[in-house]
Every structure is written in C-alpha cells, then in structure tokens.
Amino acid sequence: MQIVFLSGGSGKRLWPLSNDARSKQFLPLLETEDGKMESMVQRVVRQTQQAHIQADITFATNATQRDSIINQLGESVSIVAEPERRDTFPAIALAVSYLHFAKHCPDDEVVVVMPSDPYTEVGYFETINKMAVAVEQNVAELVLMGITPTYPSEKYGYVVPVAPSVGFPLKGQPNGETKMVSRFTEKPTVDVAKDLLKEGALWNGGVFAFRVGYMMDIVRKYMQAASFEETLQRYGEFKKISFDYEVAENAKSVAVVPYTGKWKDLGTWNTLTEELHHTSIGNVLMGQDNENTHVINELEVPVFCNGLKNVVVACSPDGILVCSKDKTESLKKDVANLSLRPMYEERRWGTYKVLSDVAYEDGSRSLTKSITLKPGKNISYQIHHHRDEVWTVVDGEGLFVLDGEKRKVGRGDVLVIRKEQFHAIRAISELTFIEVQTGCPLIEEDIERFEYDWK
Numbered sequence: 001m002q003i004v005f006l007s008g009g010s011g012k013r014l015w016p017l018s019n020d021a022r023s024k025q026f027l028p029l030l031e032t033e034d035g036k037m038e039s040m041v042q043r044v045v046r047q048t049q050q051a052h053i054q055a056d057i058t059f060a061t062n063a064t065q066r067d068s069i070i071n072q073l074g075e076s077v078s079i080v081a082e083p084e085r086r087d088t089f090p091a092i093a094l095a096v097s098y099l100h101f102a103k104h105c106p107d108d109e110v111v112v113v114m115p116s117d118p119y120t121e122v123g124y125f126e127t128i129n130k131m132a133v134a135v136e137q138n139v140a141e142l143v144l145m146g147i148t149p150t151y152p153s154e155k156y157g158y159v160v161p162v163a164p165s166v167g168f169p170l171k172g173q174p175n176g177e178t179k180m181v182s183r184f185t186e187k188p189t190v191d192v193a194k195d196l197l198k199e200g201a202l203w204n205g206g207v208f209a210f211r212v213g214y215m216m217d218i219v220r221k222y223m224q225a226a227s228f229e230e231t232l233q234r235y236g237e238f239k240k241i242s243f244d245y246e247v248a249e250n251a252k253s254v255a256v257v258p259y260t261g262k263w264k265d266l267g268t269w270n271t272l273t274e275e276l277h278h279t280s281i282g283n284v285l286m287g288q289d290n291e292n293t294h295v296i297n298e299l300e301v302p303v304f305c306n307g308l309k310n311v312v313v314a315c316s317p318d319g320i321l322v323c324s325k326d327k328t329e330s331l332k333k334d335v336a337n338l339s340l341r342p343m344y345e346e347r348r349w350g351t352y353k354v355l356s357d358v359a360y361e362d363g364s365r366s367l368t369k370s371i372t373l374k375p376g377k378n379i380s381y382q383i384h385h386h387r388d389e390v391w392t393v394v395d396g397e398g399l400f401v402l403d404g405e406k407r408k409v410g411r412g413d414v415l416v417i418r419k420e421q422f423h424a425i426r427a428i429s430e431l432t433f434i435e436v437q438t439g440c441p442l443i444e445e446d447i448e449r450f451e452y453d454w455k
Contacts, residue, residue, distance in 0.1 A: 001055040001132050002105060002212075003048065004095045005116040006088060007041065007065055013267050013332045016319035017296065021342035024267065025117035026068045029296065031277040040117040040266065042072055051125035056103070059116070060095035070348040071374075078103075083235050089246040090238035092208075093222070094231060096215040101228035107213030110135045113243075114145075114207040119275060123261035130257045131209040134178045140255035142248060143178065143209040146202025148260040152193035155265075157204040157244060158185040159256050160196065181254040184244065202258055208243065218247060269294075269312040269321075269328040282315075292325070298344070317343030317353050349377035350427075355434075367437040373398065378426035381452035384419060387439030391415040396431035400424075401452065424452055 009023050018024045025040040032038055038046070045057065058078040059069050066081050080098045082091050092113055099105040110132045118124065127145055134143045146159045161179035184204070185196060222238055225231040239246060248254060266272040273294040280286050282297030287306025295313040297303045305313055312328060314321040318340060323331065343354040355368040373379070373396075381401065391400075397410045401424045402417065409415065409425075417423045419439070425431070 007061040007116040016316040067348040068346040071346040088243040097231040119264040127259040141253040145205040145207035146256040158201040178255040373427035381424040389417040397428040398431040
C-alpha cells in the first residue's frame with residue numbers, strides 16, 4: 001500500500017505564526033506524551049507508524065513546502081512537488097504518476113490519499129486500513145472516508161450513502177463495513193445540512209483509496225506521458241480543479257467507510273487552542289486573572305497577560321495578534337493586506353529568522369537574519385550579484401568556503417563576502433550566525449548556485 005499525504009495551502013488563518021511560506025501543518029505547537037513539541041505533519045506521520053500501517057509514504061506538496069517537510073521529517077521522505085499550484089486533482093494525478101513511473105508501483109497496488117494535518121486518533125488509521133481492504137476486495141473503484149457528523153455544518157462537504165442502514169462487511173475486518181454512495185453535496189446551508197443528517201449523510205473527510213491503475217487511466221485522458229519527468233513538464237495540462245469534483249463526483253463505483261471517532265480541523269486559533277496542553281508557550285508570564293486565554297510567543301522579549309477572557313495572543317517575527325477567540329474565524333481576511341515578507345522560514349538545512357529589514361533614502365537596503373544550520377547540513381555554494389554579506393558566527397562550529405578556500409570557523413568569527421565571491425558554509429555542530437545583507441535589490445532570486453564537494 002502507498003500513502004500520499006497532501007500538504008498544500010498557505011496563508012494567514014493562524015497569523016502571525018502561519019504565513020505564505022509557513023503553513024499551519026508545520027507549526028510545532030502540539031505536545032506528545034513525553035512532553036516534546038511536534039507539528040501536525042510530524043504527528044500524523046508518527047500516528048501512521050504507530051498504527052502499524054504497512055505503507056510507503058509520499059508527500060504531494062508545492063515547492064515552497066519541500067524544505068519544511070525535509071526539515072521536520074528528514075531526507076528519506078519521498079516528495080512530489082508540483083511546479084505550480086493547481087488544486088487537489090492535478091496534485092494527486094502528479095503523485096500517482098510518480099508512484100507509477102518512478103517507484104514502479106503495479107496497477108493493482110492500493111493508494112490512500114489523505115490530508116497531512118488531521119487531528120484525530122487511532123480509529124482513524126484503522127478506518128484507513130478498512131478502506132484499503134475495500135479496494136482490494138473490489139467493493140468499489142473509489143473508496144472514501146466518511147466522518148460521522150457532530151452537528152449540521154456549512155464548512156464540510158457531505159457524502160450521502162445509498163442505504164444508510166445497510167453495510168457490506170469486509171473479509172478479515174469483523175467491525176468493518178462499507179456503504180455505497182448515492183451522491184455528494186458540497187458545503188450546504190445549515191438547513192440543508194440538517195436534512196442531510198436525517199438521510200444518514202457523512203462529512204467528506206478528504207481521504208480516498210483506489211488502485212494505481214484506476215488513477216492512471218484518468219491521467220491518460222489528459223496526457224499520454226512516457227515518464228514522470230514528462231508528466232511534470234506538462235503539469236499545466238491538468239485541469240485546475242479539486243479531486244472531489246473531477247474524480248469522486250464522476251466515478252461510477254464509489255463507496256464510503258464511516259469513521260466515528262475524534263476528528264478535527266485545527267484551522268483557526270479557536271479550534272487549535274482547544275487542543276493545546278498549556279495556556280502559554282514560549283517566554284510568557286500569565287497573571288492570575290485570565291480565563292480561557294492562550295498565549296504563544298516565538299519572540300525573545302517577554303509577554304505578560306492578565307485580566308483577559310476568551311482571548312488568544314500570538315507573537316512572532318511576522319507580527320503580534322491579540323484577538324477574541326470568537327473573532328478568529330475571519331482572521332485570514334482581516335490580515336490579508338499585511339504585506340510583510342515572511343520573517344521566519346524552515347529550510348532543509350535548518351531555519352532562519354529575519355531580525356530587521358530596512359530601506360535607506362538612497363535606495364539601498366539592509367536585511368539582517370539569524371540563521372541556524374543543523375549538524376552536517378550546509379548552505380549551497382553560491383554567489384550574489386547585487387549584495388555584500390557579513391556573517392558573524394555566534395554559536396557552534398562549521399566549515400566556511402570563500403572562493404574555493406576552506407577553513408574552520410566558530411563563535412566570534414566574522415566572515416565578509418563581497419559581490420561575485422563564491423561562498424558556502426557547513427555545520428559541524430549546530431551552527432548559528434547573524435547574516436547582514438547590504439545592497440539593492442535584496443531578493444532571494446539573487447542567488448546563483450554551484451556544485452561543491454565537501455570531502
């Protein structure tokens with residue numbers, strides 16, 4: 001079995017911690033049983049492994065999230081990055097093409113596609129196994145997970161079974177059954193949702209199971225590619241549409257496996273804070289008179305809160321949020337016009353945080369970052385055409401290369417890099433340095449990368 005995790009999206013529903021470069025699923029805000037902090041992505045992969053699901057994992061994502069996935073899950077994870085954002089159908093088509101061409105998966109192998117950020121429990125993964133069994137036993141060509149609704153919601157799509165009271169038992173799964181699907185209804189009004197619940201409708205959980213060959217037949221309707229590389233190059237030929245609309249609603253044979261356990265979308269501060277184990281994270285001092293208030297502080301400066309009721313406070317290099325929890329649903333729209341560049345990013349080699357970004361009267365600029373490299377990781381061998389840089393090592397040890405000459409550096413060393421000079425740095429231990437860029441323009445595109453042999 002193959003599992004494809006969909007890791008897309010970006011934006012500001014959890015601003016200021018989430019932004020266009022740092023999606024909600026990468027925020028390390030959830031606490032494990034041993035007290036460590038993890039992200040939604042790390043949690044769902046851990047749960048998949050703990051559930052003993054025998055499957056290879058591939059992430060279908062976009063180019064901006066590739067480094068975050070590698071940084072949080074390691075280099076061994078398979079990643080398929082779409083060259084442009086085109087919704088869930090083309091992303092899944094590209095991922096299955098990768099399984100077919102690059103991983104040489106046979107046509108009858110089962111694929112389960114699921115979100116990378118559900119907040120759920122072990123029964124969810126047991127349901128995934130039931131879905132795979134349903135496909136293997138040819139119950140239907142396409143099998144969905146249906147979440148048992150807890151209220152008539154406008155936020156979710158609905159799956160309406162043919163006969164809610166009748167299920168088809170699965171061999172080897174005494175507690176597993178599938179229901180054939182009659183129709184779909186996408187995000188109805190509350191009144192319509194109430195009627196759907198009376199029909200036994202389930203929320204569409206965004207989890208799909210099918211065989212590789214089933215999806216490849218759909219891919220071939222768009223292109224007759226001979227390789228994954230060709231599919232990638234012709235990616236724009238796929239229709240920009242959701243998988244639900246393009247595949248699920250047009251499928252001739254669709255079944256749904258109900259899931260009745262805990263399932264939550266931690267997409268707003270209101271829902272996320274309900275699952276936090278502590279009322280404060282980071283450099284925070286809470287007074288005695290707060291009620292249902294949560295504070296997350298990623299800054300070094302302290303935050304003190306007192307006398308607050310039903311409030312979320314979040315501080316990051318991108319900004320500071322102080323908001324009533326019942327107003328967080330509209331946050332994405334409220335902060336849409338805040339056009340600051342992302343001030344914190346994860347890369348495959350570590351992380352960086354912008355400390356200042358200043359424009360001067362003569363048109364020149366300065367940009368100051370704190371950069372941390374993981375042990376054994378390096379920044380690529382590169383040159384800049386429009387800026388000079390000064391690096392000051394503040395912690396750790398590494399190897400610094402300037403125009404081909406390599407030397408060991410450590411705390412207190414100051415490294416000056418002029419325009420057109422080739423340079424790179426590799427961490428021996430965890431390495432932190434302050435980078436000051438000066439020039440114009442100061443843009444990420446002012447990087448030309450080259451190969452370098454660190455041996």
